[in-house]
Amino acid sequence: MCCMNCRLCYITISFHKRNKITIKKHDEHFLASTYLDNNIICFFCATPLYMFKRNTNKSDLPQSKILRIEQSLFDYEHRILKTNEDNLPYINETIVKKGDTLRGILQRLRVTNIDKLQNFIAKNTETNSIRKLLPGRQIQAATDLNGNLIWLRYLHTPYYNNNSDQVICKYLQIATNKECSYSVCEKTNYSERQIRVAFGVIKSSLFEATDHAGIPNFITIQMTNILSTKIDFPRDIRIGDQFRVIYELQMYNGLYLGSGKVLALEFKSNDRMHNAIWFDDDRKIEGGYYNFNGDSLKKTFLRSAIKFSRISSTFGKRVHPIRKTIVDHKGVDYVAPTGTPIYATAEGVVEFSGWQNGYGKVVILKHFNKYSTLYAHQSRIDPKIHKGKKVSQGQLIGYVGSTGWATGPHLHYELRINNKPVDPLSIKLPTSKKIDASIQKNFNSKVEFYKEQMRFLEKLQTESIKIAYSK
Ligand SMILES: [Zn+2]
Numbered sequence: 001m002c003c004m005n006c007r008l009c010y011i012t013i014s015f016h017k018r019n020k021i022t023i024k025k026h027d028e029h030f031l032a033s034t035y036l037d038n039n040i041i042c043f044f045c046a047t048p049l050y051m052f053k054r055n056t057n058k059s060d061l062p063q064s065k066i067l068r069i070e071q072s073l074f075d076y077e078h079r080i081l082k083t084n085e086d087n088l089p090y091i092n093e094t095i096v097k098k099g100d101t102l103r104g105i106l107q108r109l110r111v112t113n114i115d116k117l118q119n120f121i122a123k124n125t126e127t128n129s130i131r132k133l134l135p136g137r138q139i140q141a142a143t144d145l146n147g148n149l150i151w152l153r154y155l156h157t158p159y160y161n162n163n164s165d166q167v168i169c170k171y172l173q174i175a176t177n178k179e180c181s182y183s184v185c186e187k188t189n190y191s192e193r194q195i196r197v198a199f200g201v202i203k204s205s206l207f208e209a210t211d212h213a214g215i216p217n218f219i220t221i222q223m224t225n226i227l228s229t230k231i232d233f234p235r236d237i238r239i240g241d242q243f244r245v246i247y248e249l250q251m252y253n254g255l256y257l258g259s260g261k262v263l264a265l266e267f268k269s270n271d272r273m274h275n276a277i278w279f280d281d282d283r284k285i286e287g288g289y290y291n292f293n294g295d296s297l298k299k300t301f302l303r304s305a306i307k308f309s310r311i312s313s314t315f316g317k318r319v320h321p322i323r324k325t326i327v328d329h330k331g332v333d334y335v336a337p338t339g340t341p342i343y344a345t346a347e348g349v350v351e352f353s354g355w356q357n358g359y360g361k362v363v364i365l366k367h368f369n370k371y372s373t374l375y376a377h378q379s380r381i382d383p384k385i386h387k388g389k390k391v392s393q394g395q396l397i398g399y400v401g402s403t404g405w406a407t408g409p410h411l412h413y414e415l416r417i418n419n420k421p422v423d424p425l426s427i428k429l430p431t432s433k434k435i436d437a438s439i440q441k442n443f444n445s446k447v448e449f450y451k452e453q454m455r456f457l458e459k460l461q462t463e464s465i466k467i468a469y470s471k
Pocket of ligand 1: 313329331332333411412413
């Protein structure tokens, strides 16, 4: 009998002699599997439903999990036999476990002639990585029908982020050469981007719900960041809140390497529906999250230019700490130790960077709509911050100090409209920017695409909730 596991829908198809084929559906991922080709996907994958299946809340579903179909398929078996004659390799894979030996692994991978291979590995310095056998790493072996090795791959560095959208993985490959000996080389591969969908209902906490839905933590954190201007997550989350999410994963050969970004999100909290999509107009603009109406979800101004601090002096009239006269305080003072990083509260362009009498070392940024911000008394200005330079929101611009007229280390922060200081704590700031009219059409078509997917997900979610309650 020969078996084949579908990598996507977890179906095992067994080809028996006597013209029979058995199909079993598994609940869990197979660690070791035999299949005919690396990228084989069974014919049940014509529908993308496998994605939903995996992310469905298991406890909510009926327990019947094994499907068994048996039928005669003369033609199909014939084709498989023919494939075998073409000497296509059998590929086995396994994950290194704690305490594993190379011999044990090779046996698991059904490789024969183990002594010869082990001898080669022991004598060759280029095979160092496979001798370490790190638990959790993947090993694959391609063999012929009799277990003779065609190649062995040890994925020693499954995740290496090269600061692009892709992830690199590195592996060692030992291959049988024409002289019936072995050759060894290091190989590099790029991850493939896969898109996943998931949904869930909050029963105790957000992380419990996303965990249940098989969503990686990195994606959950992104979800909370994306909607942070709409939902105060620790405070506002209620039991019964629902979410649906479409996100990217970085995969290599069926192995999870890392998470990408959230592409679309719906979150129903307190009976209010929030939504978001990632939009970069096919990389023509700097990407960001927008709601379905095209409003940016990014706040135009951050609440504060430093992360942990307290306000020591607010905007308005006060006795000047050095001159002891009543003056207008044109900004807000935040007390923080010398060296605390200062971040740009909004994106803009550097208008001034350097020394100004009372302000000491100061940076002035010019923003959209005649807004500008000022950050004074710095101990050090970041070397990248000079006149004319573009800065993004949250970018480091310098460090807290007490240069100029200051009695102690603090940040003096000013917000100005048309160069007139206003109170940053009380003024109503523009909350979001609309999507640019020139790209509105592209944006709308993207929204329509994701909306349709969300409605489909919602339908599945509603069905699964119905099943859970009717049990
Ligand atoms: Zn001040």
